[in-house]
Every structure is written in C-alpha cells, then in structure tokens.
Amino acid sequence: QQQVKQSPQSLIVQKGGISIINCAYENTAFDYFPWYQQFPGKGPALLIAIRPDVSEKKEGRFTISFNKSAKQFSLHIMDSQPGDSATYFCAASRPGSARQLTFGSGTQLTVLP
C-alpha cells in the first residue's frame, strides 16, 4: 500500500517559472516530511524538510507548504533554472527506532532554457 502519493509524474517548466509538486499521505503518525533531489547517476540528496508544527518553510528558491488537516504537502520551486532539472521525491517518516523514509513515486522536472 502506497502511503505517500506524489504528482505529477513529470513536469516541464520554462526557465524563470514556478514548479509545483504535490504529495499526499495517509498515515497520520508521520511527523517529518523531507524532499529529496536526485540527479541522473547520483543518489537522492536532501533538499528541504518540514515538521507538521509549521505550515511553510522556505530555503532560498525552495518552499514547502504543509496542510496537516488535508494531509498534503507540496514543494514550490521559484524562478526555476535548468540546473534544477532532476527527479524530486517527497518522503515521510514517523517516530520509531528506525525512522525509515517512505518515498513518493518521484517527479521528473525539466526546466527549459
């Protein structure tokens, strides 16, 4: 059972535009929601993360919006650049001894020059 649903599967944006990727989760025990960025041939790398006690977190051009009641969170990339072209994964984890991440299915972002 997929516990984190991510959309869209792919996204094409013009340089300077806004990229928006959405995720929804089912397990209300999740309390940590990171976004990972993966370039071809590389492993995923943490981009930005949020806890459910805040509704928004911004780091540079990247913003996470979090809606606890709707069990949804999204990544906004402002002023998208060709260098942002990558696969983005949302994820979630819950308290426990392992804190393994449950990942969404990924969004392949292409930013056109």
Place this chain on the structure above:
Amino acid sequence: DSGVTQTPKHLITATGQRVTLRCSPRSGDLSVYWYQQSLDQGLQFLIHYYNGEERAKGNILERFSAQQFPDLHSELNLSSLELGDSALYFCASSVDPGWPGELFFGEGSRLTVL
C-alpha cells in the same frame, strides 16, 4: 559527495546467481538503510541496521539478506536472482535514527540480471 561509499557501481549477472553489494556509511554514522529503486516502484525501503543490529524490515524478499559488521559497513546479499531484481540499490546512513534527520545516500549499485 555524501560520504557514503557503495561498491560495485555496476553489476551484471545471470538469473539464479547470488551477488553481494557493499556499503560503507559516513564516518561516525551508526545507522545504515538499504533501498531498492526500480522504474515502476520508486524507492522502496528494504532494511535498516543500527550499530550491528537489525531495526526494521520493509519490502525485502526472503531471497535477500543483509548484515552490518562491527566496523559498521553493511552488505546486502541477493540470491536466486530473477529478472525482476534488476534495479538500483541504494545505501543510506544517518547519525541517529531516533530523531528525524537527513539520510545520506550513496551513488547506488546498479544490478542487471540477464
């Protein structure tokens, strides 16, 4: 560079064979996670070890096993390989699994089963 080292980077083998993937976590990280990345199933959690002990199991097949050694490196053993086992296998490490924080991923081992 995440500091997590995985070997081999690429591996081609035949159905029915057995392979071992190796992971060295970041210096000081006691926690090691294994993930499988395939085109149709994304990143799937397989298993987690902390300081040599298994802490959690995910969607890991019985044909797969793992261990973490006293020097903290980990190995993922895949046996009786099937075509569907072809995937990227990632290892990740973290400082403390008890608190939410960053997982540092290696560059993966790409397994191709022919």
